[in-house]
Amino acid sequence: MARRQAPEINASSMADIAFLLLIFFLVTTEIVEDKGILVKLPPWSNEPPETQRLNERNVFSVLVNKDNDLLVRGEPTQLADLRERAKEFILNPTDRSDLAASPTKAIISLKNDRGTNYETYLAVYNELKGAYNELWNELANERYGVDYSEDLKIEVRRDIKGTIPFVLSEAEPTSFGEEN
Secondary structure (H helix, E strand, O other): OOOOOOOOOOOOOHHHHHHHHHHHHHHHOOOOOOOOOOOOOOOOOOOOOOOOOOOHHHEEEEEEOOOOOEEEOOEEEOHHHHHHHHHHHHHOOOOOOOOOOOOOOOEEEEEEEOOOOHHHHHHHHHHHHHHHHHHHHHHHHHHHOOOOOOOOOHHHHHHHHHHOOOOEEEOOOEOOOOOO
């Protein structure tokens, strides 16, 4: 009895097909770039920074502990109230002696605990940045009758940011529970 031979598959073009599929997927796949917070960092220096004594009146200190609780200028604060408190501090519309002397002298100081959740850090940062965005928008409407946006002329944006500069100082995070 004659044995039947198993049919063979010609695999000589399999490498070509695999190579073409690889090229196809490389060309058609989009590479998504992670976006983060755009922050202008100071230039690197081996020398220790110069210590400056700031007027406490002009510093809006925000502390976030390992339990994601906020302490703003020594008072426990809810995240929902942070934006309005920051705006009031920066503008000081009633000329209070415990708020910033002027928008150009206002400094927001943000300090986190190493145990702070990243989501909480981002939420706090967004509220503080949102306070400035709202103030810039109000000023643009008051002076120029338009909303503040990146489409405005650079001179207009410089004028607005010169009147209310964005100054946010981030201190190095502390260890768990070491908030001072």
